[in-house]
Amino acid sequence: MPTEESEHLIALTREIVAKELAPKAAEAEATAAFPREVFRTLGRAGLLSLPYPEEFGGGGQPYEVYLQVLEEIGSAWASVGVGTSVHALSCFGLFTAGTETQKQDWLPTMLSGDQLGAYCLSEAHAGSDPAAMRTKAVRDGDSYVINGAKAWTTHGGHADFYKVMARTSDDGGRGISCFLVPAGTEGLTADTPEQKMGLMGSTTATMLFENVRIPVERRLGDEGQGLPIALAGLDAGRLGIAAVATGLAQGALDAAVTYAKERETFGKAIIDHQGLGFVLADMAAAVESARATYLAAARLKDAGQKYSRQASIAKLVCTDNAMKVTTDAVQVLGGAGYTRDFPVERYMREAKVMQIFEGTNQIQRLVISRDLAR
Numbered sequence: 077m078p079t080e081e082s083e084h085l086i087a088l089t090r091e092i093v094a095k096e097l098a099p100k101a102a103e104a105e106a107t108a109a110f111p112r113e114v115f116r117t118l119g120r121a122g123l124l125s126l127p128y129p130e131e132f133g134g135g136g137q138p139y140e141v142y143l144q145v146l147e148e149i150g151s152a153w154a155s156v157g158v159g160t161s162v163h164a165l166s167c168f169g170l171f172t173a174g175t176e177t178q179k180q181d182w183l184p185t186m187l188s189g190d191q192l193g194a195y196c197l198s199e200a201h202a203g204s205d206p207a208a209m210r211t212k213a214v215r216d217g218d219s220y221v222i223n224g225a226k227a228w229t230t231h232g233g234h235a236d237f238y239k240v241m242a243r244t245s246d247d248g249g250r251g252i253s254c255f256l257v258p259a260g261t262e263g264l265t266a267d268t269p270e271q272k273m274g275l276m277g278s279t280t281a282t283m284l285f286e287n288v289r290i291p292v293e294r295r296l297g298d299e300g301q302g303l304p305i306a307l308a309g310l311d312a313g314r315l316g317i318a319a320v321a322t323g324l325a326q327g328a329l330d331a332a333v334t335y336a337k338e339r340e341t342f343g344k345a346i347i348d349h350q351g352l353g354f355v356l357a358d359m360a361a362a363v364e365s366a367r368a369t370y371l372a373a374a375r376l377k378d379a380g381q382k383y384s385r386q387a388s389i390a391k392l393v394c395t396d397n398a399m400k401v402t403t404d405a406v407q408v409l410g411g412a413g414y415t416r417d418f419p420v421e422r423y424m425r426e427a428k429v430m431q432i433f434e435g436t437n438q439i440q441r442l443v444i445s446r447d448l449a450r
Contacts, residue, residue: 082141085126089148092121101153101277105422108269108276110234112192114156115163118149119189124163127312128171132179133187139312140374143319147367150323151330154426155277157323159192161316162230166193166239168309169254173297182256186237194235196226196257196283197306203228204439206241207249207303211285213242220244220255220295222288225267228433232281233266235259240285241302252302256294263288274425311387314434315377318370318387318394321430325363325398328405328423332356335409335418346408355408359401366394385447388440395430395437402427 096117104111118124126142128134135142142164150157167186170179185191202208211224222242229238238257245251257264267282297305333356336347346352373386402424406413413420431437 082137082144085135085137085141086144086148088121089123089145092117092123093148093152097149097156098152101155102419102422104153104277105155106276106416108279110279111153111156111159111277112234114153115159115192116189118156118160122189123149124160124189124192125167125187127164128167128183128187132171133184138374138378139315140371140378143315143370143374146316146319147323147326150320151327152323153277154320154324154423155275157320158275158278158317159231161313161320162195163193164316165309165313166195166235166237168312169239169296169305170256172308173254173301173305178256178293178296191236192231192234194229194231194238194283195309196229196238196240198228199225200227200282204436206306207252209241209243209252211240211242213244213253213255215244215292216289218292219289220292222255222257222263222285222290224285226283226285228270229266229281229283230278232269232279232283234279238264238283239296241306242285244299244302247300249303250300252306253299254296254302254305255290256296257288257290261288261290273428274422275429310434311384312377314387314391314440315370315373317430317434318366318373318390321394321398321427322363322366322370324423324427324430325359325366325394325401328398328402328420328427329356329359329363331418331420331423332359332405332408335412352408355404359404362397362401366390366397369393385444388435388443388447391434392437392440392444395427398427398430399424 122135126135126137130136146157199209213220213222236259240255240257241252243251244253263286265284270280337345339346370390373383373390376383405420406424412418
């Protein structure tokens with residue numbers, strides 16, 4: 077249930093979004109400028125650490141509230157919404173698998189708002205099959221030496237720390253371990269950023285590990301626990317992407333409705349033509365259905381119940397709906413929607429990747445069907 081505190085938090089987010097994000101989004105996306113100062117603004121407001129406990133510098137907010145904040149951010153600037161979700165995911169391994177000493181030493185700094193995290197799981201040949209990863213971490217005395225490459229790293233080259241999955245034995249998925257690697261570690265570099273269809277402000281790069289030496293105490297959990305840590309985090313991360321996708325769809329709906337109320341044909345606003353009005357009605361139904369779906373999953377998580385299937389359903393429903401809504405928004409604007417004079421063409425390009433990352437929607441269907449079979 078909404079509380080006075082949560083309502084104030086969401087109102088604060090809307091104010092920051094209107095003043096600090098919305099005016100900058102279009103230009104930053106057009107020039108592929110990484111919005112590092114925007115993340116610092118969100119960090120100072122406490123919006124980068126909402127789902128973590130106050131004792132470590134977090135906001136102590138339930139996931140239901142955190143996701144609504146993500147939706148507000150995503151409605152104006154999807155790159156920043158995705159980045160906020162990725163940062164939270166990058167802290168997840170330390171919070172859930174780190175020792176008390178590790179958490180006390182590192183988590184407050186990671187949640188302070190001054191630092192930005194990244195998550196290194198996928199590899200070029202092992203996207204939907206992380207157990208096939210080849211990046212290796214070899215024990216050498218009191219250190220591990222990491223060699224390999226991690227593809228599709230959000231914030232690659234801009235992050236302050238990297239949550240890294242690497243192979244510590246040849247025992248399939250059971251031979252993968254989790255490490256927390258600071259930016260600036262010798263041998264860690266970012267390759268040339270990917271040239272993408274959308275989310276230009278969200279830098280995506282392959283991270284290269286060439287004899288990257290880190291102390292043993294930077295391993296999270298025991299050897300071989302990396303894949304369970306990664307997969308547990310993905311459930312939460314999928315809810316984050318579901319919320320951002322819903323915000324993106326809401327932004328597209330708002331733009332389409334505004335245009336449809338102002339544009340006239342045959343003597344009346346185009347929203348008053350039934351053929352187009354019904355398209356907008358379906359868009360609104362899709363947005364509100366998506367929102368209800370991710371909030372239902374978040375309430376299960378907050379109650380400490382199993383929510384993996386519901387997280388996959390939310391990611392599937394919300395991102396498919398975002399693709400449909402943004403495509404329809406372009407259609408509502410007609411020829412104008414196909415130009416860069418209006419933001420809906422950007423929204424449509426940004427929606428596509430939401431169906432791909434944090435597990436493709438085909439993988440979500442696999443997760444759901446396997447859960448039903450059990």
